[in-house]
Amino acid sequence: MIKVERISKSFGATQALREVCFEIKSGSVHGLVGENGAGKSTLMKVLMGIHQSDSGEIYLDGKPVSILGPEQANELGFRIVFQEIALCANLSIMENLFLGAERTRFGLMNFGEMEERAREVLEMVGLDFWSGVLVGELSVAEKQMVQIARAILYEPRLIIFDEPTSALTRDYIESLFRIIRGLHNKGVTVLYISHKLEEIFEVADMVTVLRDGRHIGTFAVEEVNEARLVQMMVGRELDLSVRRKEVKAGEVLLKVEGLSGDRFEGVGFEVRAGEIVGISGLVGSGRTELVESIFGVRRIKSGRVFLKGREVTGRSVLERIKSGMALVPEDRQISGLIFSMVLKQNLSLPGVVLGNRELGGIVVLPGSEADFARRAIEKLRIVVSGVDAEMMSLSGGNQQKVVVGKWLMLGPEVFIMDEPTRGIDVGAKAEIHNLIRGFADKGNGMLVVSSELPELLALSDRILVMREGRIRGEVCSDRACEEEIMRLAVGGINQEGVNQ
Amino acid sequence: MSKDFGKGVRSWFSRYREVSVFMILCLEVLGFYLLLSQLGYERGFFNTDNFLMIFKYTSIYGIAAVGAAMIIISGGIDLAPGAVIALTTVITGHLFVRFGLPLWLSGFCGFLVGLLSGGLASFLVTVIKLPPFIATLGVMGVTRGLAFIITRGGFYDLSGKIPDDFRLLGIPLDYWPGILMIGLAIIFHLFMVLTKWGRQVHAIGGNETAAYFSGVKVRRIKVMVYLIGGLLASLSGVTLAVVQGHGRADIATGYELDIIAAAVVGGASLSGGRGSVLGAVLGSLIFGVLRNGLYQIAGLTFYERLIVGIVVVVIVVIDQLTVKKESKAI
Numbered sequence: 045m046i047k048v049e050r051i052s053k054s055f056g057a058t059q060a061l062r063e064v065c066f067e068i069k070s071g072s073v074h075g076l077v078g079e080n081g082a083g084k085s086t087l088m089k090v091l092m093g094i095h096q097s098d099s100g101e102i103y104l105d106g107k108p109v110s111i112l113g114p115e116q117a118n119e120l121g122f123r124i125v126f127q128e129i130a131l132c133a134n135l136s137i138m139e140n141l142f143l144g145a146e147r148t149r150f151g152l153m154n155f156g157e158m159e160e161r162a163r164e165v166l167e168m169v170g171l172d173f174w175s176g177v178l179v180g181e182l183s184v185a186e187k188q189m190v191q192i193a194r195a196i197l198y199e200p201r202l203i204i205f206d207e208p209t210s211a212l213t214r215d216y217i218e219s220l221f222r223i224i225r226g227l228h229n230k231g232v233t234v235l236y237i238s239h240k241l242e243e244i245f246e247v248a249d250m251v252t253v254l255r256d257g258r259h260i261g262t263f264a265v266e267e268v269n270e271a272r273l274v275q276m277m278v279g280r281e282l283d284l285s286v287r288r289k290e291v292k293a294g295e296v297l298l299k300v301e302g303l304s305g306d307r308f309e310g311v312g313f314e315v316r317a318g319e320i321v322g323i324s325g326l327v328g329s330g331r332t333e334l335v336e337s338i339f340g341v342r343r344i345k346s347g348r349v350f351l352k353g354r355e356v357t358g359r360s361v362l363e364r365i366k367s368g369m370a371l372v373p374e375d376r377q378i379s380g381l382i383f384s385m386v387l388k389q390n391l392s393l394p395g396v397v398l399g400n401r402e403l404g405g406i407v408v409l410p411g412s413e414a415d416f417a418r419r420a421i422e423k424l425r426i427v428v429s430g431v432d433a434e435m436m437s438l439s440g441g442n443q444q445k446v447v448v449g450k451w452l453m454l455g456p457e458v459f460i461m462d463e464p465t466r467g468i469d470v471g472a473k474a475e476i477h478n479l480i481r482g483f484a485d486k487g488n489g490m491l492v493v494s495s496e497l498p499e500l501l502a503l504s505d506r507i508l509v510m511r512e513g514r515i516r517g518e519v520c521s522d523r524a525c526e527e528e529i530m531r532l533a534v535g536g537i538n539q540e541g542v543n544q
Numbered sequence: 545m546s547k548d549f550g551k552g553v554r555s556w557f558s559r560y561r562e563v564s565v566f567m568i569l570c571l572e573v574l575g576f577y578l579l580l581s582q583l584g585y586e587r588g589f590f591n592t593d594n595f596l597m598i599f600k601y602t603s604i605y606g607i608a609a610v611g612a613a614m615i616i617i618s619g620g621i622d623l624a625p626g627a628v629i630a631l632t633t634v635i636t637g638h639l640f641v642r643f644g645l646p647l648w649l650s651g652f653c654g655f656l657v658g659l660l661s662g663g664l665a666s667f668l669v670t671v672i673k674l675p676p677f678i679a680t681l682g683v684m685g686v687t688r689g690l691a692f693i694i695t696r697g698g699f700y701d702l703s704g705k706i707p708d709d710f711r712l713l714g715i716p717l718d719y720w721p722g723i724l725m726i727g728l729a730i731i732f733h734l735f736m737v738l739t740k741w742g743r744q745v746h747a748i749g750g751n752e753t754a755a756y757f758s759g760v761k762v763r764r765i766k767v768m769v770y771l772i773g774g775l776l777a778s779l780s781g782v783t784l785a786v787v788q789g790h791g792r793a794d795i796a797t798g799y800e801l802d803i804i805a806a807a808v809v810g811g812a813s814l815s816g817g818r819g820s821v822l823g824a825v826l827g828s829l830i831f832g833v834l835r836n837g838l839y840q841i842a843g844l845t846f847y848e849r850l851i852v853g854i855v856v857v858v859i860v861v862i863d864q865l866t867v868k869k870e871s872k873a874i
Contacts, residue, residue, distance in 0.1 A: 382746075
């Protein structure tokens, strides 16, 4: 049994954890939920010895332990699977698994022993690869499974999963759950941190809720439901069951005809003024490639794109922006934000490129830029210390608001958002949903790609479902149900396998 | 209170890097003055003629450092400026001495070297998509090689043909390197800080993908910085040829690294996105003063390279320490 008693931790003026107390029963799967900034990461870093708590104790089987560094945490049998990929792409799976803990004989690497053990753990996580394959050749989901294998390798007493499914495809999520159940049967304790509450209900026995660094409660999962958890996490309710009111769709703003490119083929659809059109499909179905091609950042093979009746095929990204298109990309870290620039410069970038008058035009006036940023901060309710804040100091939700805000300030008419709420907390999610609705209500066109079906159902007027690069169907959201969309997304053949 | 004050001062210094580099420069001049007074050499150091000399020698790489800083901020690197400077002096010297063309025309033709080498570098980087390190390594080889082919081991002496009291726009020749260096530093610094193009250079260096997704015409901006880099390097070359009167293939050898070091001392990050044009020029001046000061002390000339190396490392280490302290404070 692991007992956390009155753990507090502050960073400067921020109190990340306030006297948190709870117990993790040996051999249980314990869920840990909370918004971004609730203290989940800090708590797990304290357990792993990455941070030291300011006060409080950790008890292992009734005895107090001091965890001063990651080595001590490992000695106690604590292991963690991080959300980010922390593997060396240039080394093989086996070398990554044993990195820093190579098995040796007479001072030389004992490849035989390592390979055998590697094969065992790879089989456990369901990775059908030779352990000599380079990690760089694996997909993100496969890399994540290697990280999980790496944690299992050491036969830990406690294994912490930090948002493990954010990079995983459906198949691997299934196999992750299988692994967790297997660990559970072996008596390993699992601490499972996730934004996705349905996962908590699927694998966890117990769940602990944190909010603003405080322990709100620990429950057996049978005692609570999703709505109650969300309410505890945010102190208010996020209702995804509200569907959008019937809207009067206006003129066609975006029209795509027979568009083919890398990973998608023959795609055609329209987005009308006042409409929110969703795109659903599994990861890898070509959704991101499609919307990035519509925005002009990817090459197409054939097809045409019209914006307000004017053809923009072959036009540059800048010209599309000028004619009123905007894209919030899938990954804000990679293609949304520039971390060497401060907040106001990130917010103003597209405007600066356009030579926006509000910013001063060719010469970017510092005063106008700060005003511009202040208006965006107010409009999107971004929580920051000021217009000169470093992007790294913002939470995920606030970073995402910056990516939305930099476009919203330009007043686009066709706004494409790819996974607009990925990895952000419930509060920020609700605010972005409201922005999307408000934006469409003003008579603009909205195209939203999302992996979260409840989100798409709550937001969109109709949903296009993609599979293997083609649109397989369109469903109206008032009649749509998750099952129908899933059937279109995975195809009819292995329907039984999906429904189990 | 005093702790907050210290923090504020530190963050102000790291944001306005030019100010801290300028203060290091002032301290350096003061230090040399005091040191040389102790040794009885101060007369040779602290006077207008010597300061003009410092500007004259520093400008050779200081002008090129303006362009190099822009390239580094864009996330690239330029290994060509030393060689471009040399080829420019050779072309200018060849046309002026051999062919007897007027000085302005010879200088203008020298200037074209920068246009061509910058154009070649930007072609290799944006069209062939070579890494900037390799592309400019190639340009360096080609330009230095052409300089040797043209001179065939000889050199051109321009100074004999330029009268001693030659004035350009009424200003004596000796003042020009300093005026050009400081003037260009201010102009391009403002360009980088205030204009939309400068902002886009910063954006590309910070995150090229995000810049592209925001509508930045990445190729066009990159072509611009490599062209400016080439042109400013050859302007260094023309200045060198005219003011010092040399046209040689082996001149400015290894300057590309001094230029990069100056940019880094001035606050540039080799991973791109951060840096300052003014800082790079002030960094060049720090090296210029250091060389000049050491030169005045008998027996220290041979220590120059060693000391320059140590200074670069020390300044950058101090910088990283202050940055780390700041991020920890959050």
